[in-house]
Amino acid sequence: MKIILENNLDLTKIKHWVFDLDNTLYPASSNLFNKIDVRMKKFIIKKLKIEPDEAYKIQKKYYIEYGTTLSGLMKNHNVMPKEFLDYVHKIDTSSLKVDIRLKKALKKLPGELYVYTNGSKSHAIKVMKRLEINKYINKIFDIENANYTPKPSKESLDIFIKKYNINPKEAIIFEDISKNLINAKKIGFQTVLIKNASHPDKNIQVIKEENINNKFIDHISYDLPATLGEIYLDINH
Numbered sequence: 026m027k028i029i030l031e032n033n034l035d036l037t038k039i040k041h042w043v044f045d046l047d048n049t050l051y052p053a054s055s056n057l058f059n060k061i062d063v064r065m066k067k068f069i070i071k072k073l074k075i076e077p078d079e080a081y082k083i084q085k086k087y088y089i090e091y092g093t094t095l096s097g098l099m100k101n102h103n104v105m106p107k108e109f110l111d112y113v114h115k116i117d118t119s120s121l122k123v124d125i126r127l128k129k130a131l132k133k134l135p136g137e138l139y140v141y142t143n144g145s146k147s148h149a150i151k152v153m154k155r156l157e158i159n160k161y162i163n164k165i166f167d168i169e170n171a172n173y174t175p176k177p178s179k180e181s182l183d184i185f186i187k188k189y190n191i192n193p194k195e196a197i198i199f200e201d202i203s204k205n206l207i208n209a210k211k212i213g214f215q216t217v218l219i220k221n222a223s224h225p226d227k228n229i230q231v232i233k234e235e236n237i238n239n240k241f242i243d244h245i246s247y248d249l250p251a252t253l254g255e256i257y258l259d260i261n262h
């Protein structure tokens with residue numbers, strides 16, 4: 026059976042379903058990532074003993090130059106990753122809502138399900154438990170697994186696919202940041218961009234990137250649970 030959706034995705038051979046965590050498995054409107062963003066700034070203020078405006082500039086500069094703020098802090102200020110990750114992920118997750126459509130869709134996807142995040146494993150577990158999807162996704166690849174080399178680097182992706190012996194031709198990845206899809210698409214993944222209007226970095230470069238990176242995006246989803254539901258229907262027809 027050949028499974029082709031109207032959106033350029035051919036899911037016939039998909040065995041590996043790879044999901045980014047923040048702003049992908051839950052909507053940006055939950056404002057969870059904004060809380061992490063604020064904690065990052067606070068961390069920099071305290072650690073580098075600088076003013077909030079300066080801290081924010083450094084935070085975004087490192088994010089753009091190194092892929093994550095953490096990576097820039099490690100390289101330029103010898104920040105210990107665990108200290109940073111524990112601090113920034115100390116947030117209230119009560120704004121996250123269980124989406125029954127997401128639970129149903131994940132439960133029915135055929136193959137292996139992964140979370141691939143630039144955050145920490147404990148944060149991923151906390152979020153997934155809150156969303157009640159932890160029993161459907163049992164493989165978590167976090168920033169520690171990637172030797173603190175973040176997406177969008179090829180190195181991070183290589184470590185990921187090697188660890189789980191993933192053939193990219195049999196894999197699909199879902200992400201809210203388009204530049205994180207480029208290397209995946211280059212090696213054969215199918216790619217889905219999750220569009221989130223309230224992404225905290227929308228004013229910096231995300232929107233511009235989406236235009237530049239269009240050829241690396243097979244499909245744009247405005248609602249992940251709906252897209253996954255559509256995939257399920259298609260596989261079972």
Ligand SMILES: [Mg+2]
Nearest residue numbers: 045047048201
């Ligand atoms: Mg994300």
